[in-house]
Amino acid sequence: MRNMPNKRKLSLLLLLSLVLVLAACSGGNNAPGNSTGNTGGNAGANANGNAGGSGETAPVKLTYWVAMDGNASRSLGSYSEMLFFQELEKRTGVEVEFQHPAVGSEKEQFNLMIASGNLPDVIESDFTAYPGGPEKAIADQVLIPLNDVIDEHAPNLKAYLDEHPEFRKEIVTDDGTIYVFPSIGIGNRAVSGGLMLRQDWLDELGLDVPVTMDDWTNVLRAFKEKGAAFPFTARLGTFNATNAFNGAYGVGQNFYQKDGQVKYAPLEPGYKDYLAQLNAWYEEGLLDPDFATQDAKAHDAKVSNGDSGAFFAYIGSGMGRFLNAMEGQEFDLVGAPYPVLNEGEEPYFVNKPYEYRGGGSAGITPNNEHVAETAEWLDYLYSDEGHILKSFGIEGETFNMVDGDPQYSELIMDNPDGLSIGEAMGKYLRVSTPTPGLVGDDRYAEQYYEYEQQKKASATYSEHQDNADQVLLPRISQTPDEANELSAIMAEVQTYQDEMLLKFIMGSESLEDGYEAYTEQLRKMNIERAIELKQAALERYKQR
Amino acid sequence: MRRGLRAGPDYTARGPKQGLLRRRAGRAAAGLARGKGEQEGAAMKTLARDYKRHKYLYFMILPVVLYYALFQYGPLYGAIIAFKDYRIAEGFLGSPWVGFKHFLSFFDSYYFWRLMKNTLLLNAYLLLFSFPAPIIFALLINEIGRSLFKRFVQTVTYLPHFISLIVICGMITQFVARDGMITDLLVWMGMDRTALLGQPEYFRTIYVVSDIWQSVGWGSIIYLAAISGINPELYEAATIDGANKWRQTINVTLPGILPIIIILFILKMGNMLEIGFEKIILLYNPNTYVTADVINTFVYRKGLGESFEFSYATAVGLFQAVINFILLILANRFSRKVSDSSLW
Numbered sequence: 001m002r003n004m005p006n007k008r009k010l011s012l013l014l015l016l017s018l019v020l021v022l023a024a025c026s027g028g029n030n031a032p033g034n035s036t037g038n039t040g041g042n043a044g045a046n047a048n049g050n051a052g053g054s055g056e057t058a059p060v061k062l063t064y065w066v067a068m069d070g071n072a073s074r075s076l077g078s079y080s081e082m083l084f085f086q087e088l089e090k091r092t093g094v095e096v097e098f099q100h101p102a103v104g105s106e107k108e109q110f111n112l113m114i115a116s117g118n119l120p121d122v123i124e125s126d127f128t129a130y131p132g133g134p135e136k137a138i139a140d141q142v143l144i145p146l147n148d149v150i151d152e153h154a155p156n157l158k159a160y161l162d163e164h165p166e167f168r169k170e171i172v173t174d175d176g177t178i179y180v181f182p183s184i185g186i187g188n189r190a191v192s193g194g195l196m197l198r199q200d201w202l203d204e205l206g207l208d209v210p211v212t213m214d215d216w217t218n219v220l221r222a223f224k225e226k227g228a229a230f231p232f233t234a235r236l237g238t239f240n241a242t243n244a245f246n247g248a249y250g251v252g253q254n255f256y257q258k259d260g261q262v263k264y265a266p267l268e269p270g271y272k273d274y275l276a277q278l279n280a281w282y283e284e285g286l287l288d289p290d291f292a293t294q295d296a297k298a299h300d301a302k303v304s305n306g307d308s309g310a311f312f313a314y315i316g317s318g319m320g321r322f323l324n325a326m327e328g329q330e331f332d333l334v335g336a337p338y339p340v341l342n343e344g345e346e347p348y349f350v351n352k353p354y355e356y357r358g359g360g361s362a363g364i365t366p367n368n369e370h371v372a373e374t375a376e377w378l379d380y381l382y383s384d385e386g387h388i389l390k391s392f393g394i395e396g397e398t399f400n401m402v403d404g405d406p407q408y409s410e411l412i413m414d415n416p417d418g419l420s421i422g423e424a425m426g427k428y429l430r431v432s433t434p435t436p437g438l439v440g441d442d443r444y445a446e447q448y449y450e451y452e453q454q455k456k457a458s459a460t461y462s463e464h465q466d467n468a469d470q471v472l473l474p475r476i477s478q479t480p481d482e483a484n485e486l487s488a489i490m491a492e493v494q495t496y497q498d499e500m501l502l503k504f505i506m507g508s509e510s511l512e513d514g515y516e517a518y519t520e521q522l523r524k525m526n527i528e529r530a531i532e533l534k535q536a537a538l539e540r541y542k543q544r
Numbered sequence: 545m546r547r548g549l550r551a552g553p554d555y556t557a558r559g560p561k562q563g564l565l566r567r568r569a570g571r572a573a574a575g576l577a578r579g580k581g582e583q584e585g586a587a588m589k590t591l592a593r594d595y596k597r598h599k600y601l602y603f604m605i606l607p608v609v610l611y612y613a614l615f616q617y618g619p620l621y622g623a624i625i626a627f628k629d630y631r632i633a634e635g636f637l638g639s640p641w642v643g644f645k646h647f648l649s650f651f652d653s654y655y656f657w658r659l660m661k662n663t664l665l666l667n668a669y670l671l672l673f674s675f676p677a678p679i680i681f682a683l684l685i686n687e688i689g690r691s692l693f694k695r696f697v698q699t700v701t702y703l704p705h706f707i708s709l710i711v712i713c714g715m716i717t718q719f720v721a722r723d724g725m726i727t728d729l730l731v732w733m734g735m736d737r738t739a740l741l742g743q744p745e746y747f748r749t750i751y752v753v754s755d756i757w758q759s760v761g762w763g764s765i766i767y768l769a770a771i772s773g774i775n776p777e778l779y780e781a782a783t784i785d786g787a788n789k790w791r792q793t794i795n796v797t798l799p800g801i802l803p804i805i806i807i808l809f810i811l812k813m814g815n816m817l818e819i820g821f822e823k824i825i826l827l828y829n830p831n832t833y834v835t836a837d838v839i840n841t842f843v844y845r846k847g848l849g850e851s852f853e854f855s856y857a858t859a860v861g862l863f864q865a866v867i868n869f870i871l872l873i874l875a876n877r878f879s880r881k882v883s884d885s886s887l888w
Contacts, residue, residue, distance in 0.1 A: 480631075495833060499831070
């Protein structure tokens with residue numbers, strides 16, 4: 001080429017680029033041809049095999065935006081590769097093209113999608129967290145109201161809602177609009193975490209599983225004498241994100257309700273006693289002094305090397321992992337019931353999720369041209385057949401019927417590719433995370449928990465789960481203006497509360513001298529206005 | 545293509561006294577920016593001639609100009625949401641105006657002064673300890689004759705720069721935990737055993753010392769480059785005058801790199817109200833808020849609250865930018881007066 005005149009070179013270059021462009025174009029032409037071929041085939045199969053779908057009309061193809069579950073993304077590139085969705089497509093004839101945001105930036109990509117106005121047919125997300133609330137999502141033309149659609153095209157969901165009017169309240173907006181196909185929590189094993197202790201230590205010391213706060217103090221003291229450096233270990237979240245011990249004093253962590261009135265825990269008398277107890281444990285060396293700074297690794301290390309004998313954790317990720325890691329050694333765990341102050345009382349503040357999970361709920365966008373078909377397709381998940389498919393998969397493949405109960409097959413329980421139960425479930429099914437349809441089936445929870453101790457803990461924690469409905473705030477929603485005002489107040493209050501919580505526990509601020517000033521300062525920061533705003537939302541909720 | 549090029553000077557040549565960024569962009573479009581105001585006509589001619597002569601140079605600079613136009617100046621209009629109640633669906637232009645509401649809400653915050661104090665103090669400590677560290681290090685390294693040892697030391701000190709911040713903070717957390725390496729050392733020296741990150745009084749020290757560890761090697765590169773640019777004859781002359789190594793360092797090397805030091809110092813001054821807050825978020829906890837909570841971390845927590853606070857965050861960002869800008873100008877002016885060297 002060196003001796004070629006410049007013009008020749010240039011024309012060659014042009015030619016080359018032309019060829020490339022042409023190739024790209026023809027490639028583009030090919031693609032739709034292929035895909036119509038595919039959908040045609042599926043539609044045929046559908047018309048023959050299944051009367052449920054809308055067989056005679058043109059095949060429905062939907063775009064579906066959903067963040068991938070971490071367990072699934074480990075083995076799948078897209079939900080279209082998932083056994084459950086492939087079978088669902090066969091049964092319903094509805095073809096779905098998935099759009100997955102990158103793992104870790106789901107929130108940003110959700111916002112980008114909304115801002116761009118380039119919406120798919122269905123969005124599966126947590127619309128209770130939509131800025132300004134679900135009402136705003138409808139006003140923003142992101143979702144369409146579904147009341148009529150569900151009445152006409154979703155008989156299974158409609159039947160469920162008619163049977164459960166209390167649940168219906170949870171999923172509607174203040175004016176009664178339904179905006180998603182909800183993820184519905186069923187089952188009596190909803191509480192997935194709680195306090196745990198070393199069963200082998202309790203046996204050795206001849207102690208019972210603690211029930212009251214005094215029991216707890218005794219057990220922790222005994223652990224200390226036995227040689228545990230930090231009898232109760234914790235992380236920051238134990239005291240400000242979960243209900244570990246506060247429930248015994250009749251207070252929540254932040255906002256909760258009592259007899260229909262919104263309360264803010266630090267302003268209630270029980271809260272001071274709660275802090276006093278934690279402070280006493282801290283001073284006595286029963287509570288790990290590093291709870292505010294240590295990471296999960298340090299926390300777990302203290303449990304497994306015997307520095308600590310009691311802690312708060314989840315049955316699956318905590319207890320299961322410890323039992324698995326310590327198998328063959330002298331190490332045994334037991335779940336303790338949510339503590340109470342006096343013998344005979346029942347716990348109310350248990351970590352029970354909302355029946356309407358919020359996340360994993362599917363909304364239909366105004367872009368959707370097949371609203372009726374989409375609704376029918378989603379409604380299938382609320383049928384018994386759809387629920388089994390979603391939670392247990394295909395009989396003979398991922399589960400077998402034993403005495404009328406679906407039992408996961410080896411593919412799930414002892415995966416040949418070495419996947420853990422959770423990972424295998426994530427690869428084939430949509431069962432362990434919230435999804436449209438019914439989640440938290442007891443038959444699943446039973447099997448998901450591998451160890452006997454886990455099953456027992458699950459029963460212990462969930463024993464009083466219905467009490468939680470009386471104290472936890474339901475899914476109230478604030479108007480956009482209220483939300484703005486609240487966030488302005490709460491940014492300061494939360495900072496202050498987090499800070500003072502630690503100071504009181506660690507004793508750098510005295511409860512006797514400082515508590516008065518603390519509540520005074522909270523009032524100055526307008527906490528009472530925040531309570532009012534929550535109360536207003538609660539009143540609207542009751543009116544639903 | 546000519547049109548695209550014309551966009552450059554229009555942007556940058558609006559006023560004679562411009563900010564640093566504009567200046568930089570202006571310099572990037574150096575050849576273009578010559579024409580201004582009444583000289584427009586003549587400038588156009590010069591430009592056309594210049595363009596003919598250096599076609600390829602213009603072509604090469606085009607991406608840079610486009611970059612600044614698209615990614616630096618283009619998004620600036622979004623700053624208007626600082627004065628609006630931004631809602632995603634209504635967009636930048638459609639959201640309602642609210643004036644200075646978000647600024648006032650920040651200034652009125654109970655924590656405003658604490659945040660200002662923490663941000664400024666932490667930056668001041670960085671300026672006092674972390675800024676001179678690479679300079680001293682470069683001067684020391686420069687005196688090492690044996691090149692193998694020198695290279696070894698340099699490589700070792702660069703390393704932390706290449707480690708991800710998450711890992712760095714994980715290491716720090718481990719080192720200063722109750723049973724950490726550094727804690728052990730301090731206990732041996734007579735301190736009470738405790739988790740250092742839980743104590744507010746140690747936070748700034750941990751932050752600054754680890755910052756030095758992270759950046760001293762990498763930061764010294766630019767000074768070493770400057771030192772190698774000093775005319776060797778100066779050293780010869782100094783030696784003849786009987787100056788020892790120490791004198792040479794003070795009177796030859798240091799003045800030789802002073803312009804670089806000043807430029808970096810001024811740039812640093814333009815960041816006084818901001819701070820690497822990712823590192824703080826990874827290291828702080830409510831117990832150390834009192835010394836560790838800075839403007840950016842507070843805004844971050846607030847943003848995760850009841851609703852997305854785009855407008856509030858933008859307002860605070862704008863406030864920080866304005867203060868930084870003023871500090872930058874002042875530092876530059878001060879430096880020009882005192883030392884004759886400055887950014888512009």
